[in-house]
Amino acid sequence: MSALVLHARLATAGLARNPLRTLLRAAVVAAAVALLAAMLLFISDSLRTASASAVRAVPLDWQGPVSSYSQDLSAARGVSKQAGVASAQATATAPFAGATHIGPAGHTATGSGSIFAVPPSYERSIHTFRLLQGSLRPGKIVLDQQMAATLQAQIGDTVRLAPAKGISPQPYVVSGIALITAPDQVFQPLNPSLGPAPAQPPSNAAILPLSTFARTYASSLHAITAANALQSSQPGAQQGVQWEVQAQLQSAPLAAGSPSAALKLADQTRNRVERSLPGQVQFVDNLSDSLSTAAGDALYGEALYVLLAVPGALIALGVAYLAALGTSERDRREFALLRARGARRRDLLTQAFTESAILGVLAGLVAALVGMLAVKVLVSGTTITATRALVTTAVSIVLAIAGSAVARVAAVSSVLRSSVAEGRQATRRARRVAWQRYYLDIVALAGSGLIYWLTIRTGFSAVVNPDSNPTLSLAIYMFFGPALLWLGATLLVVRLRGRVLAWLARRAALRRPGSFRSLVLASAGRRGAAINRGLLVVGLLLAFGVSLAIFSATYDQQAHVDAELTLGADVTASAQPGQGAGKSLASTVARVPGVAATTALDHSYAYVGPDLQDTYGIDPATFQGATTLRDSYFVGGTASTMMSRLAQTRNGILVSQETITDYSLKQGDLLKLRVLDQRTGKFKVAPFRVVGTVQEFPSAPRDSFMVTNRAYLDAVTHSPGPNVVFAKANGSPTAVAAKVAAATKHLGATVNNIDQQSARTATSLTTVDLTGISHIEEAFAIVLAAAAMALFVATTIAERRRELALMTAIGASIRQAGMFVWSEAGLVLGAGLILAAGLGWLAARMLVAMLTHVFDPPPDTLAIPWGFLAGMAGAAVLTVVAASILAARSLNRMHLGRVLREQ
């Protein structure tokens, strides 16, 4: 114990003796560890956020079909007692054939619809509908707002529901108006073995108290049981009463971990509940379905975070290591002295570790603080709990101790090896190290190139397996592409030892012999190895920043493209279903301030043979002005070519590849479609001419659809006019959409914007939020590159201290002496920027190629974030300038007499 205290005292004294050196080492280790801490915090936070969002997005976790009312009540009681279950309610759904209402406006009627029966306490725990007016009361009915509008019924009116044709209608007094917010889940057919099958919501819906439903309505229809469930398993085909237990799980435990952990917990809970109520209930699990998607996205995210974060973390630790090596010569001297005074090997190691531990604790605390601060500042909405902060601090301290120990171990090992015999061995070992002899750098670069070639040649890239247990199909070899690129480039830079730069400097020196500049360049030309040390760190850090920025920008670009493809345009305004808004909608939207261009579409359906397909009537002349058409959306021609063909052929139509294959079509063929004649309400045959193949189109579904001229489609369908308007926003889509919504309110249009859509898109890679981690890494890339640049200037001055003093003693001005340092900093910066541009671009290209198949659509080109790149280069330049000014001041203050006495 006393020996340990002695070591601690010695270590503390050693660190305190050179406070600047200690601070430098701690600062660099802290910067590297802070990057790791920030990334760990962000990743864990984003995974928890993903879980919470997925859980929150599910309005109804479980639906368990049962055969009777009594079973329903009993199973609901049983389920509600289970651990992890927040609430379980006995409910039911049933169809009705029609509803009538006699009011002041006369007799109104609706077609078929569905009833949802719930107990009185339902609303408090499960949120599938929202009461707009009134309340749910025994013996009375609550109408969905659309049904209430159709029937023109109000609270207090009586409506009559006919359970089926031929059964006399039941009268109910209306006690409220509600909005059923989760009709897809509430009215879906329930088959636990098939899982969730969200259904087209019914046009008319009403809510009854469960007891009223059981007493007055259920007896008119048969109950759906396991035996006859198949008949009702098709969406919209429900004919009987579906008794069901609906349950919500406790959300806090689910949201505490990653989506995968939440999925596992949800599955375990469901299995436990089903096992504990054998034969009573089995659930359709909406929650697991949502969590599966979230887990898939999280898996993408984790893979991306690894791909993006690891190089940064390694380079950051490299900076820390180099900074520590910068003082290792002094360390070596101190250890040699201790050894000469009789210190044993064990003592030296204990001493080194104790010092690393003290330094690590200091650096770890700073790193944790900086990391948490960076996450709070750079990533909006991040919450750092006390536990998370403690864990981060602990991890940071461990990493910092490990990081600082690496350099110390190197120094100690050097001392421990320093016997005469080993010294001789070292002389004999002067030949190149193994990796240089075997050209490992070239092999790594060739391997990386081969993997890249295979990736783009074979089209093999990451794909998510769309099953309930999401896994990411990333062949392990794909990870080697970027890894080998970084390794090969690093080793190649080490091998070159700045020879290229030195050669260039010497060549430049020869151009103006006898000038001061030629002397400066000649000196730089002989310091290739020293310049290379700076280039290695600064160049790789800048390259990391470049690759990250290009990848992030491409990723954001594709997220925008994906959202635009899904929504259609920056802003869309859709007329109410079944209603064409004529030209008024388009002209109204076009007049809204901030709308740069508009195009109107007619979205309808048409039969190709027996297949009902979405059909889009567009105006080819205005379409590309309001939204983006990419060449990759079409087969056999560019977007402009296809629009031109449509414009030239009045009844021209673009069809999907599937339709082309299924019906053996080719360009110019006649295609007869059955379209809905809106004047008669019946389908009729209309001739179209195939002018091309389309595989994707703004707002179109991903399977089969068709695109034709709106004028022709409107003429054959007698459509009242376009029902969708696409608008390009001049400024914030959200702000423009708000103005469009206000302007079209009187037309009853639904307005969406691309910002909403980006947040909503839930099935593609681009939904993984890279913004936070990009901000963190970009900020650290700038800070670390700037620090590395400053470190290079400081190290160069420290190394050349006596030389610079000599120059000054001879009579050189600070500027003249400083030129010998600034020129090298300039070379490092210039070469670093070139290395960064090349290596960063290649690394980003490789990442994008790996992930091409998960971008939808794949990117045509890489997006270059010029602003960030200029900022990063500017930061490095500014650092050189700032470091130069500070260095000039330190040179000016240099005690020439004392320095010149040093030998």
Add this chain to the structure above:
Amino acid sequence: MTAATAVAPSVVRPASPICSCEGLTIGYGRARARVVALDDVSLEVRSSELLALLGASGSGKTTLLQALGGLVVPDAGEVKLAGESLSSLDAAARGKARAGTIAYVFQGSNLIPHLSARENLEFARLVASAAGREGPDSNSALALVGLAHKADSMPSELSGGEQQRVAIARAVTQAPDVLLCDEPTGHLDSDTGRRVLDMMVALRAELGPALVIATHDPAVAKRADRVVVLSEGRIVPGGSS
């Protein structure tokens, strides 16, 4: 005191002071650890004289040379270079004053390590030229010290004696009024040291700068016009001649 017979003794005669110090006091360290390197030293260096500063190690020779060249700032007293007081100048102005007047030959490593012999000379010549001094060109200066054939050699490729000769040649290119030499033969064997000294004396005779040599070698003192003895930071009364 007589100059050496090898190179034209008594050709140059002491004249007006080019460099002087008055009441110079310089110390290092603080409080109890403070060491006084020079204590109330006054000295004049006259044009073209060869002045030897004799004294044991730690007597203050190097500090006095550095003070005369404006490399250290005195705690008290005044240094004048060509009649101008250095005390009132900042570091940059002191450097400028130095560039036009003084050249150094230090003990041991003297050359800029990443420049060749010729480039070392070029550097000094460019610095002096900026201060309005025009010395001989680098090749001529190297020829003067007999190292024209080593012009492209790097300092690490030169022997200790050759390095000192290059340093002398570098001083020559600066055409200084005063050449301050801090134990220029201290790291050399006696034979090489003697040849280096011969060369310096010969150059002084040919080019005319004052030569101040700090040394503890009595052989050097024998060839000086004047000898000043330092002990514990003070000029020894009667020790000078």
